[in-house]
Structures are given as C-alpha cells and as structure tokens.
Amino acid sequence: MKAFYVFSGQGAQAPGMGRDLYESSSAAKAVFDRADEVLGYKLSDIIFNGPAETLTSSIHCQCAIYTMSCAALAAFREKFGDAAPAPVACAGLSLGEYAALYAAGAVSFDDGIKLLSQRGKFMDEACKENPGTMASVLGGDKAVIEEVAQLCGIDVANYNSPAQIVVSGTVEGVGKAVEELKARGMKKVIPLNVAGAFHSRLMAPAGEKLAAVLKDVELVMPPVPVYHNRTADAASDVDNMRELLASQVAGSVRWEECLRRAVEAGADTVIEFGPGNVLTGLARRTVSELKLININSAETLANAVLD
Numbered sequence: 001m002k003a004f005y006v007f008s009g010q011g012a013q014a015p016g017m018g019r020d021l022y023e024s025s026s027a028a029k030a031v032f033d034r035a036d037e038v039l040g041y042k043l044s045d046i047i048f049n050g051p052a053e054t055l056t057s058s059i060h061c062q063c064a065i066y067t068m069s070c071a072a073l074a075a076f077r078e079k080f081g082d083a084a085p086a087p088v089a090c091a092g093l094s095l096g097e098y099a100a101l102y103a104a105g106a107v108s109f110d111d112g113i114k115l116l117s118q119r120g121k122f123m124d125e126a127c128k129e130n131p132g133t134m135a136s137v138l139g140g141d142k143a144v145i146e147e148v149a150q151l152c153g154i155d156v157a158n159y160n161s162p163a164q165i166v167v168s169g170t171v172e173g174v175g176k177a178v179e180e181l182k183a184r185g186m187k188k189v190i191p192l193n194v195a196g197a198f199h200s201r202l203m204a205p206a207g208e209k210l211a212a213v214l215k216d217v218e219l220v221m222p223p224v225p226v227y228h229n230r231t232a233d234a235a236s237d238v239d240n241m242r243e244l245l246a247s248q249v250a251g252s253v254r255w256e257e258c259l260r261r262a263v264e265a266g267a268d269t270v271i272e273f274g275p276g277n278v279l280t281g282l283a284r285r286t287v288s289e290l291k292l293i294n295i296n297s298a299e300t301l302a303n304a305v306l307d
Helices: 017-024 026-039 045-049 058-083 098-106 109-129 144-149 172-185 201-214 238-248 256-265 278-286 298-303
Strands: 003-007 087-092 131-136 155-161 164-169 188-192 267-274 292-297
Touching: 003 098, 003 256, 003 278, 017 026, 017 058, 017 292, 017 298, 026 045, 026 058, 026 109, 045 058, 058 109, 058 267, 058 292, 058 298, 087 098, 087 256, 087 292, 098 109, 098 238, 109 201, 131 172, 144 155, 144 164, 155 201, 155 256, 155 278, 164 172, 164 201, 172 188, 201 238, 256 278, 267 278, 278 292, 292 298
Parallel strands: 003 087, 003 267, 267 292
Antiparallel strands: 131 164, 131 188, 155 164
C-alpha cells in the first residue's frame, strides 16, 4: 500500500466528534489533553459538549478540527503500529494543511495548534471587517467559472474536483456571479452558508497578520512531501513553506491537483483523518481507482483494513 495521508479543513461537525476515540484510544486521548494544555482552556469540552455555535466559531473551529484530525492519526498509528503504511505524501484542505505538516514531521503539534488559534482569530477579524460569502459550482466549465469570477471581481477559492469549484468574494460579487453562471447554462450553482469569503482577496489582511506570526515558528523540511494548497507542490525550503501558509489564507485551494500529484508519486490509497469524509468523496470523484480509507471515529478505525 502506498498511502496519501489527507486532512480535512471543513467546518467542525456536531458536538461529540472524537469522543469515542478519546475514550477508546490512549494515543488519541493524549492529543486532546495536550490541546487543552497548550491552549490553556478546555477545547476538548467544547468539542465533546458544544454548544454548536461555540464549536463552529472561527476562534475554536480550526483548533477543533486540527485536534480531531491529529487524534485520529494517533489512534490509527497506535492500532496498526509498524504495519501502518508510511505516507508517500501528505496534504490537507485549507486548515487541514497544518495537520498534514504535523503528520509529515514539519511542525510540532503544539506549534500547529498555536498557529491555528491565531489563524482563526485573524480570519474572524477579516470576516467582520470585509463581509463576504461563497458559492459552489457543480459540473461547470473551469475556464468559464474563472472568467465569470474575474468579471464579477471575486476569486476562485477551491478547485476541489473535476465536478466542483467554489467561488468567493463580496456578497454582491458572488450574487452577480451566481446569476451569470446560471445564465451561461450552469444549473447547479449553490450559495453557501459560511461566515465569510474564505480563500479570497478579502482574507488578505488575515494572511498578512499570519505571515508575521509564522516568522517566529520553528518549521523543518519534512522527510515526505506535503503538497501545499497554493501550488499543489512541496515547499522548496522553510521560508517558502512560511510563504505558502501565509498566502494560502487568501489564495486558491488546488485540491484536485494535490490529489493528482500524489497519484503521480505512486499513491494508490487515500487515508483521510479527521471529522467527516469530504476528502474521500472528492477523491472518489477524481480518481475512481483509488482505495479509500476514512478514520473519523472508533468505528471507522475498527473497520479499517490495510492490504
């Protein structure tokens, strides 16, 4: 098995996520406990008990998903030990990139969660200063979507799969783009219920603030490649890694390219760690012959089979 480790960046799920891993895996429990210690408050209590509006707020959501993802990875490694396949590459969608860097050995767990705590704060500030929204386009032509985004003064936030692209920007700009895309024959253009215009130019202030914080964080070049959202490629050096993490906040997520790059590197299995199963779904719709494993609970871990 040649595994591609992937980590979700989707919004936090309902309160209770990861509780079964916490209760059944000592390795997962240690991750949740460490998150509480580093942050100085009971993030685990928010993850397990909510309330939902607290869990899904930008201030807590990013740290919650990161912690859940790293705990799922820890439980997986605890269960399979030496039989666990070392990844040929890692990647994470949006904030999932931090868990990917942790999994690959580029950043410590502590520094990863500290960075995401700041990233969440900066993005929340940007959302309030520059209100915006997003829309998902299903089955549309990439070139047409890019043209319409430019015409409407918005950005392409995500290239998720051949059948899904997400646009992001001002409420007015996204509204105009939705109407224009429909006028051009794209029937499935779905406005998203989000807190802001993520991965668009409206997030640039957050990226600038994050760049200042990243200067003081210890990063190392990992032994396995981590494909960054901005380039679908590994960083050339640590300084480039910092640049990619900072610019990612307001830049496009090239997820489909990340997946295809891993396949080119020999990956035959995608293992998704963290809440939900969005990335395994995207992989299924992009490269159908891949084997897919999802680790998001004690049940999925128990059912995981490594060939």
